[in-house]
Amino acid sequence: DFMIALENDIKPAFGVSDECFSKYILNGIINFGEPVTRVLADGELVVQQTKLSDRTPLVSLLMEGPTGSGKTALAATLSMKSGFPFVKICSPEDMVGYSESAKCQAIKKIFEDAYKSELSCVVVDDIERLLDYVPIGPRFSNLVLQALLVLLKKIPPKGRKLLIIGTTSQKEVLQQMEMVSTFNTHIHVPALSTGEQLCSVIEDFDCFSAAERATLQKKLSGKRLCIGIKKLLVLLELVRQTEEGFRVPKLLCLMEEEAGLE
Amino acid sequence: DFMIALENDIKPAFGVSDECFSKYILNGIINFGEPVTRVLADGELVVQQTKLSDRTPLVSLLMEGPTGSGKTALAATLSMKSGFPFVKICSPEDMVGYSESAKCQAIKKIFEDAYKSELSCVVVDDIERLLDYVPIGPRFSNLVLQALLVLLKKIPPKGRKLLIIGTTSQKEVLQQMEMVSTFNTHIHVPALSTGEQLCSVIEDFDCFSAAERATLQKKLSGKRLCIGIKKLLVLLELVRQTEEGFRVPKLLCLMEEEAGLE
Amino acid sequence: DFMIALENDIKPAFGVSDECFSKYILNGIINFGEPVTRVLADGELVVQQTKLSDRTPLVSLLMEGPTGSGKTALAATLSMKSGFPFVKICSPEDMVGYSESAKCQAIKKIFEDAYKSELSCVVVDDIERLLDYVPIGPRFSNLVLQALLVLLKKIPPKGRKLLIIGTTSQKEVLQQMEMVSTFNTHIHVPALSTGEQLCSVIEDFDCFSAAERATLQKKLSGKRLCIGIKKLLVLLELVRQTEEGFRVPKLLCLMEEEAGLE
Amino acid sequence: DFMIALENDIKPAFGVSDECFSKYILNGIINFGEPVTRVLADGELVVQQTKLSDRTPLVSLLMEGPTGSGKTALAATLSMKSGFPFVKICSPEDMVGYSESAKCQAIKKIFEDAYKSELSCVVVDDIERLLDYVPIGPRFSNLVLQALLVLLKKIPPKGRKLLIIGTTSQKEVLQQMEMVSTFNTHIHVPALSTGEQLCSVIEDFDCFSAAERATLQKKLSGKRLCIGIKKLLVLLELVRQTEEGFRVPKLLCLMEEEAGLE
Amino acid sequence: DFMIALENDIKPAFGVSDECFSKYILNGIINFGEPVTRVLADGELVVQQTKLSDRTPLVSLLMEGPTGSGKTALAATLSMKSGFPFVKICSPEDMVGYSESAKCQAIKKIFEDAYKSELSCVVVDDIERLLDYVPIGPRFSNLVLQALLVLLKKIPPKGRKLLIIGTTSQKEVLQQMEMVSTFNTHIHVPALSTGEQLCSVIEDFDCFSAAERATLQKKLSGKRLCIGIKKLLVLLELVRQTEEGFRVPKLLCLMEEEAGLE
Amino acid sequence: DFMIALENDIKPAFGVSDECFSKYILNGIINFGEPVTRVLADGELVVQQTKLSDRTPLVSLLMEGPTGSGKTALAATLSMKSGFPFVKICSPEDMVGYSESAKCQAIKKIFEDAYKSELSCVVVDDIERLLDYVPIGPRFSNLVLQALLVLLKKIPPKGRKLLIIGTTSQKEVLQQMEMVSTFNTHIHVPALSTGEQLCSVIEDFDCFSAAERATLQKKLSGKRLCIGIKKLLVLLELVRQTEEGFRVPKLLCLMEEEAGLE
Numbered sequence A, B, C, D, E, F: 001d002f003m004i005a006l007e008n009d010i011k012p013a014f015g016v017s018d019e020c021f022s023k024y025i026l027n028g029i030i031n032f033g034e035p036v037t038r039v040l041a042d043g044e045l046v047v048q049q050t051k052l053s054d055r056t057p058l059v060s061l062l063m064e065g066p067t068g069s070g071k072t073a074l075a076a077t078l079s080m081k082s083g084f085p086f087v088k089i090c091s092p093e094d095m096v097g098y099s100e101s102a103k104c105q106a107i108k109k110i111f112e113d114a115y116k117s118e119l120s121c122v123v124v125d126d127i128e129r130l131l132d133y134v135p136i137g138p139r140f141s142n143l144v145l146q147a148l149l150v151l152l153k154k155i156p157p158k159g160r161k162l163l164i165i166g167t168t169s170q171k172e173v174l175q176q177m178e179m180v181s182t183f184n185t186h187i188h189v190p191a192l193s194t195g196e197q198l199c200s201v202i203e204d205f206d207c208f209s210a211a212e213r214a215t216l217q218k219k220l221s222g223k224r225l226c227i228g229i230k231k232l233l234v235l236l237e238l239v240r241q242t243e244e245g246f247r248v249p250k251l252l253c254l255m256e257e258e259a260g261l262e
């Protein structure tokens, strides 16, 4: 059913039980092209592998890519759609102001809960924030780092299976910490890079007229750019606030400033 | 009504409920020229966006500029005039001598209160002070930094909207901390840079005679200088203490020493 | 009986008392060639020496090699097969989120328990994790390091004998910490390095047909590669998920990407 | 009345309420020349400004100069003579062995007391000591530094006025800490630098005969030297202990050794 | 009686009261040549000096040499044979996992007990371990270091005499810490360096036949090598485990690998 | 009476009340020449100044010189002979294993006790040890340093006088810490540097015959050497243990090795 989902976009229509995922996928998953298809397909395979293999009761997947490229939304989507009986997002948002050791305990608790279910998925979101990482120094919580390094290798109890999905925009840092190689697999989540992908997102938006969309398509086709889906959505929302008629030039101007459109 | 306000200056005439803002806008907002108009207009747009957009329930704005350029007063003004039901200034002044973790809790509390209102504005004032930043080392509170980095990305609960306005005179430092890119928008708040702007402030002051003002206008027009509005007001106050007749040369002398007037 | 075991592979068939070792030897010990034979033989000698010598009541052995080369599984196997009345694995997995001093106490407790038995074996697994080591800084727990350095030299009480088996993938770091020279002996546990060794593992796997195995043997024989047994097993499991017929090219492709097969 | 005071020296004759200031002005203020006159005049202006201006309820003055140049005595004098209802010296002498946070609380308490009076003066003495500063490292209390940086900018409550006088012999260090620019004004307190200034102090001393003073005047006039008033007073006291007749050469000798007199 | 002891080896035959020393001299003291004779003679002189001199109630001796050269066994021997009423070994083995301050208190306690006896000897064993020293950083416990630096200079109470014997394999580090110069005397404890010394140890061992010993003597005489007595004993024990007939080549091979025998 | 004492040596003959000083002057003060005379005379002057001057109620003296040059014994002597009603030695020996803050409190307590007496003397012995100083890092207790820096400047209460005598062998370090300039006066305590001074000490010793002393005088006169009195006394004591007849060559040999005698 993933493949079906990919043909259309995944709309943010959550049931009660999905409530807590909704804020991570605020604007749904817009399928703006091959990268999205590929990320979801690769992720889906890892989900299946966890479900089916007996020899690998622990599977771990790192989703890495630039700021705002949609890592969290995609990880949340994968875990939510997995249908596993236990799915949990371990997010720094729930640990604001926690001491290193409180953070550690909270993380450990999530994994211990996961070990209790036969089939579990834990999303370890925004690893650099969980680690309190800052490039000045650099500084980070070694207590949390060591806990994660161990939990990423710890086989669940007999008869239990666990999928760990991590997200980060600091792959190089995690590599220095020898965390990247501790994950079994990696998926790169890229920013939008072509005019076609951008048009694809615009199609999905109700704020441009058909004529405007045609103009944009002509102007953008074949062009290179670089912008994360998250920032793009904020800018489109900004464009929407401007008066009709001014929107196309405004968008192109913003894309030049913020996305390096030539 | 912002635009109206801009035509005249914003005088510090606070009602009871505005009491707590008054100390941040001690001498009102003197509209000394284009930079002030622009900052207030741009800021106002961000306020409107927060109010109107449904897809971006979290909007964040960084006001950065040199020491004493009026960042705090302008942020306080924007938030106060927004008319949002919940407006709060998160200021280091209320956290003197707090431990890192007490600071964190205080900040977190303000955001949690904000999440309870449908439409909120939180001014995070003087971020380098909240972070206990000092260039020697450099040293800063990573606990507070991480809390801010997370709070700046955390979507408010369903149906709630939040505008975060940060102020800082240490943009480069925040950039290294990857905090600048976490804000959605930035507004630069410059110091006064021309003789015309200086004259504009002087017009607003009751301490020079019409003749003196004319002399100053002649002497200053076309000149470059560099001084924050905050320091300028202190120096004008000093000039006022000197005897009549000596004020014009005293002011010019001070501007040469302290504002680099040629 | 070790030598017999070596002729066949050691299958993971644990009794009740071996339960706790099973997770460390999840996929048994596949005897893929000379390195495995040698490691087990050398290890067995050290076990015998502990049992028989009177002048050396304390024997210590460091098993070092690249990530995933099978150190933990081999150490667990050696200790389990030793037949010593007291055998314990001191693993970071049981100390997630422990403070430095809690870690120390836990380690000390294991040794104190070992001293109570006439003949004991303690596996100190993943020493870099016990030390909370991270190359950035570098940082590590000096409290744990010092405890280990002392325990590695401390003669057990009169009439007691102790074998300590350490494992690490950070030999150079332990050398700088002067821990390597504190061990009596070292055994290098290498990754798989030849096509023959790889074929040996494949023989052991039920996922390829005889024809496929023959093809692989031809393609791989005489080739160099480099992959730890742990990662290899994950990849083979991945290959198993792909459709029949596609498995051989898939494996070869993976080996090129991940094991440097030419 | 300051100007009158300047004509004569300020003798240390304290009433009961001045008791606590006496130890900071142990040997009065000897008016040895222009620098003393200037420092007191400039300081007096700042005191008047605090009293009279309505727009600047917070005035801050940094008195900086070499070790022993008389900064503390002068700051104590200014504050004592201000006649403000609340005057307090915040001195490291009252915080020996305090923890960083106890120091912070003590400082904060003084400011909070000051805010309660309509017109207050707080002397923040020996800032480098309050900061526990040492050039090796360098090390200092960031907690105290941040508290001071905030208190130096914090507007007192409506209707209250506050003058803050800081003293330091480490101007460059405070500059790096961005504290110097946080003060509104600075006054430089120099060491004695001429033979004439030295003679001026000697005149004030009862230990030389008129003939000796004449000799000294001749020998010293036109000469350069460099010595803080504090150290000079200790040396004069030492000279006094030597036998009559030997005092003039002894003094000259000491001045050569310790004050660089040519 | 030391000199008599030197003629024969000191066999590990301990009475009840010597129980606690036995583990430090597990394999006795084998007199393999001049270095052993000299160390024991020099040590004995220091013991006598403590006993006899009235002007030096505090004598301190540092025994330093490479890892495993026998420092601890020799220090234990000297102290045990001194016949002093109070003899104590202050060893890191009894302080595993202690906090810095607990370590300090334990050390202090031993010295305070020693001060209560008229004639005492305290062996401060493995000083680098007591200091939690690690070359990475470097890191060490300054609390323990400072305690030792003071205790090494502190004169015992009137009428009491104290001999302190320290051991270390990190002389250069202790020199940087200014601890070496705090000791009154130093004795260097070398590793074995000649074939003759090695033969001397072999003579003492019951595992080679007379013929084998003759062969070894011929092969080894005049050769240079470098190995600590501690490691040598472990290797000889290993050789003993191999079959008769293979022992001589095995030993020579090991000596080439581990002792640099040419 | 100091000058009388200087003609003879000061023998260690303490009354009951002097008990606690005796351990600091274990072997009396041997007047081996000009340096001893000068140090005692200069020190005595400082003592007199404290007693007599009214304008300098706080006098501070730093005695600095190489390890073992006799600083502590001389400071103890000066303070003991001062006849001041309150005399106290603040020594690291009484603070073994104290935390930084316990050390601070202990030091503060001594000063507070001193302030209660009209005329007091506090010896702050071995300042580098009170500061827990170690050159690696360097590391030291900033808490203790700051406490000392403040106490060295703090005027005692009205009507009280205080003499502070510090000792150190780390003048350069204290200079970097800006502590040297905080002392009013400094006295250098040198090691023995001439053969004549050495002979002077030997004269004082009962262990050489008249003939031996004559030989030594001839051999040593005009020679340069460098040895602290403390170490010299230990070596002389060692020489005394050797057999008669061998003592002169033994002494000369030791002086060559340890004192650089040519």
Ligand SMILES: Nc1ncnc2c1ncn2[C@@H]1O[C@H](COP(=O)(O)OP(=O)(O)OP(=O)(O)O)[C@@H](O)[C@H]1O
Binding pocket: A024, A025, A026, A027, A028, A029, A030, A031, A032, A036, A066, A067, A068, A069, A070, A071, A072, A073, A074, A126, A167, A169, A229, A230, A233, B153
């Ligand atoms: N194809 C898509 N992939 C991912 N997110 C998408 C996609 N289409 C729309 N979105 C929306 O874009 C936003 C992506 O934000 P998200 O927080 O997941 O980015 P991120 O990479 O985790 O950011 P950060 O680097 O700040 O952690 C979400 O609101 C999501 O609903």
Ligand SMILES: Nc1ncnc2c1ncn2[C@@H]1O[C@H](COP(=O)(O)OP(=O)(O)OP(=O)(O)O)[C@@H](O)[C@H]1O
Binding pocket: B024, B025, B026, B027, B028, B029, B030, B031, B032, B036, B066, B067, B068, B069, B070, B071, B072, B073, B074, B126, B167, B169, B229, B230, B233, D153
């Ligand atoms: N156009 C203006 N913009 C901002 N402030 C103004 C303006 N006109 C007058 N003011 C007054 O100038 C002062 C500006 O001080 P403010 O504390 O806001 O500066 P700041 O940039 O925040 O300083 P700092 O860098 O120290 O935080 C206030 O008293 C405000 O009332």
Ligand SMILES: Nc1ncnc2c1ncn2[C@@H]1O[C@H](COP(=O)(O)OP(=O)(O)OP(=O)(O)O)[C@@H](O)[C@H]1O
Binding pocket: A153, C024, C025, C026, C027, C028, C029, C030, C031, C032, C036, C066, C067, C068, C069, C070, C071, C072, C073, C074, C126, C167, C169, C229, C230, C233
């Ligand atoms: N010959 C073998 N040697 C070791 N392990 C083997 C062998 N054959 C199969 N295995 C299996 O391979 C896995 C080896 O993983 P193990 O955790 O022991 O590796 P490791 O070197 O300790 O990894 P790490 O470096 O992450 O600590 C185990 O599941 C084990 O059952």
Ligand SMILES: Nc1ncnc2c1ncn2[C@@H]1O[C@H](COP(=O)(O)OP(=O)(O)OP(=O)(O)O)[C@@H](O)[C@H]1O
Binding pocket: D024, D025, D026, D027, D028, D029, D030, D031, D032, D036, D066, D067, D068, D069, D070, D071, D072, D073, D074, D126, D167, D169, D229, D230, D233, F153
């Ligand atoms: N003109 C003068 N200015 C200042 N102090 C004077 C003057 N004349 C005499 N004094 C006396 O000199 C001493 C100055 O010492 P004070 O402690 O004020 O110096 P300081 O600069 O604060 O020293 P430090 O740098 O150590 O803090 C006081 O005892 C004061 O009474």
Ligand SMILES: Nc1ncnc2c1ncn2[C@@H]1O[C@H](COP(=O)(O)OP(=O)(O)OP(=O)(O)O)[C@@H](O)[C@H]1O
Binding pocket: C153, E024, E025, E026, E027, E028, E029, E030, E031, E032, E036, E066, E067, E068, E069, E070, E071, E072, E073, E074, E126, E169, E229, E230, E233
């Ligand atoms: N001549 C000898 N000198 C010292 N030890 C000897 C001698 N002959 C035999 N031995 C034995 O050798 C061993 C020496 O080990 P010991 O622990 O004293 O070495 P060490 O130098 O203290 O080691 P480390 O550097 O690890 O602290 C002891 O078991 C001792 O009984």
Ligand SMILES: Nc1ncnc2c1ncn2[C@@H]1O[C@H](COP(=O)(O)OP(=O)(O)OP(=O)(O)O)[C@@H](O)[C@H]1O
Binding pocket: E153, F024, F025, F026, F027, F028, F029, F030, F031, F032, F036, F066, F067, F068, F069, F070, F071, F072, F073, F074, F126, F167, F169, F229, F230, F233
């Ligand atoms: N002229 C002398 N001056 C000082 N000490 C002397 C003199 N003559 C004999 N002594 C003796 O020499 C010893 C000097 O040791 P002391 O501890 O004072 O030296 P120190 O310089 O303080 O050493 P350290 O640098 O280790 O602190 C004392 O035992 C003292 O009695």
Ligand SMILES: [Mg+2]
Binding pocket: A071, A072, A073, A125, A126, A167
């Ligand atoms: Mg994210």
Ligand SMILES: [Mg+2]
Binding pocket: B071, B072, B073, B125, B126, B167
């Ligand atoms: Mg501000």
Ligand SMILES: [Mg+2]
Binding pocket: C071, C072, C073, C125, C126, C167
């Ligand atoms: Mg392992």
Ligand SMILES: [Mg+2]
Binding pocket: D071, D072, D073, D125, D126, D167
């Ligand atoms: Mg001062």
Ligand SMILES: [Mg+2]
Binding pocket: E071, E072, E073, E125, E126, E167
């Ligand atoms: Mg030892």
Ligand SMILES: [Mg+2]
Binding pocket: F071, F072, F073, F125, F126, F167
């Ligand atoms: Mg001393």
